[in-house]
Amino acid sequence: MFAAFLQYLFSGLTSGAIYALAGLGFAIIYNSSHVINFAQGEFIMIGGMATATMVAAGLPLPLAIALSMLASMMVGVALEKFAIEPARNSDVVTIIIITIGASIFLRGAAQILWDKEFHSLPAFSGETPIGVFGATLMPQSLWVFGVSGAVIVALWWFFNRTMFGKAMLGTSHNRLAAQLVGVGVKKVLLASFALSALLGAVGGVVVTPITFTNYEAGIMLGLKGFSAAVLGGLGNGGGAIVGGLIVGIAEALASGYLSSAYKDAIAFIIILFVLFFMPNGLFGKRGTDRV
Template sequence: MLSQTLQYLFSGLTNGAIYALSALGFSLIYNASGVINFAQGEFIMLGGVAAVLLTSAGVPLPLAILLAVLMVAVVGLLLEKFAIEPAGDADVVSLIIITIGASIFLQGVAQVVFGKGQRALAPFTGDAPIVIAGASLLPQSLWMIGTGAVIVLVLAWFFGRTRLGKAMLATAHNRLAARLVGINTRHVLALSFVISAALGAIAGVVSAPITLTSYDVGIMVGLKGFVAATLGGLGSGVGAVVGGLILGLMEALAAGYISSAYKDAVPFALIILILFFMPRGLFGARVTERV
């Protein structure tokens, strides 16, 4: 029975790691701009798709990963420059619609370029499962969890120790004040999209050997990433990661002990309950709205 529970936990961690990476992207952009980027899932999809296309064209895997991440980062920049920035101070509803439009647009482009089929990326270090106490885990899952951990550390260093990172935090906190102390808030906004897109692409690449990849792989990952980010409290990096992992574990345990038919409803039921009782998520700041 122990091995069974352990297997559920492994399954939950594997799924949770993907949600966590997706949630980090949401939090990053939200922090810098107050925008919820519904196209975050498409960054993940594009990362996987680009890596698959490049490797099948004969590019070696490490180079393919690098190129894929760069390409998606450029897409992030373009999205910010041509869709978010021109909208100016649009309200929440408009920004949501713009990013949803971008999401549909990117899916459409991927569908035309990549086709409607599914493809897999080869695992980085083989697919011989690691067996621990009767439960098994794929090496690729460790890659995902490890990548997530490294990203969190890098982001913590970036926001805590670098000038640029601090500038981004300042902008998130109060855009006008940031501008007054000489921060170019426009660049900060663009940068947040670039980082988030690159982050999404990394998530897409490391998860592609497990999730497989196709033009429509980003929708559910994106939505659940949004749930995870909200669960942890929008804008909180640690919250995003914890939210993602909790979500993955809850899903696996629900599938294991309650009903696998309703496991996909679990994240959404959970988030509604949490919001009812803790309107700012688990780790959200208790700020008062400025009038």
């Protein structure tokens, strides 16, 4: 009984960590531009696919990972430069539609560049399961937890301890004020796309040995990351992390105790629930502003 629960919890936390990274990607871009980037899932796909291809071609894993992260960042930067930046005077809704178009384009390009098959990576440190109170934990899950945790700490450090991170935060709080102290908001926007693409790629790389990946793996991962971000309160980094874990655990419990057919429905039920009953999410904007 408890072992089964623990088993579901492990699998929920593993996918939840990836949703959290995707959710953070949504939050970072949303904060700098109020745009919801529906190509976020494609960054995850690119990270996984590129690494899998390079490893299959014989490159050592660390090098393949580094190159894929770089490639994903370049795609993020190109997306901003060539699709978002030229439309910067348009409505936010228009730009969101552009990101949907970009995601379809990236999926198509992936299908041509690679194929429609599933690809995988060897687990980073073996496949020997670890027994924990009757449940089993795959070593790769530990990699997922560890890497996600490290990424979150690094992000925290970046946004709270570096000048450029603070400038990005400041831009999200008050764009005009940021411009008036000399923050280049264009640079901030570009950096937010690069950073989100990097986060996506990291998630894609660590999860691929568990879930496999193919050219359209980004759709579901992106949507779940989006529900994580909405659940946590759009634009709230901590909220996206908590939201991601909740979505992952809810999903795992539902497919364990109800039926695995409901697994993907859970994320959408959560989105609907949040939009109906708590549109600001769990940690939506608190009123610290005095007018």
